[in-house]
Amino acid sequence: MRGVLALVLWLLLAGPAFAISDPAEALPDPAQEARAVAIGQQLRCLVCQNESIEDSGADLARDLRRIVRQQVAAGRSNREVIAWLVARYGNFVRLRPPFETGTLLLWGSPVLALAAGGGAVLLARRNRPAPPPPLSAAERDRLRQLLDRT
Template identity: 70%
Template sequence: MRCGLFAAVLAGGLMLGGGAWAIGDPNEALADKAQESRAVAIGQQLRCLVCQNESIEDSGADLARDLRRLVRQQVAAGQSDEQVVQWLVARYGNFVRLSPPFEWSTVLLWGSPLVAVVVGGGIALFARQRRPVAPAPLDAAEQARLRSLLDT
């Protein structure tokens, strides 16, 4: 029983702490839990421009910390998720999105799985057609000849 209570308290503590743990410094977190989790969700889609392969929520870079703070300011000011992302895209371009939108400059990026399927399928079909066809069954004359050869 005591053990169970301890586990429940621990689990509760972990769940409460979850939001603040996403970033290094709990002081950065917004007081409003709902707003904080929105800010985390937004930050996870945004690239840290210093380290380039981390989101601003994961990065320890100075610029990422500034961007986290700006994202939180805008969330607290009542901006929608898309407005916050657009605000950053206006400054840093679509590069700041970890998931780039589908547009002309990203056609090749998003289309590459389709290209791979088409090219791979084409090669597979081509190879199938080139496979040697099974020889036609022997006709009566050939079977007679075969038999006579085997009998000798």
């Protein structure tokens, strides 16, 4: 029993070992490395597709990470590095799609949702029944009678 418990504890400790980042890949300059990571996190791994190349363990992702780092070390801007990859893999490689005609609906969807919600609220307001007219003198007398009886 104690052995099992110890094993479980050890396995819990092993969590960080899942991080695939190989320190040998990193650039020596921490500022450049941070930039390379920031660029890599915006780029889709073409093999696993829902991971960025920074998170992916695929061979191709590792090659792309290396290229990003070479270009960062060569002094290229973030925009230039991403453009280099988009020229080869298209906008599909960007995890954050650019704003253009093809993505108008995608980027416009929050505005559309807000408009639809606002429209629904306005419609509900307009359809709300009018408040009842104030009581007439006869009704007020009747009400007083009813209240006095108690």
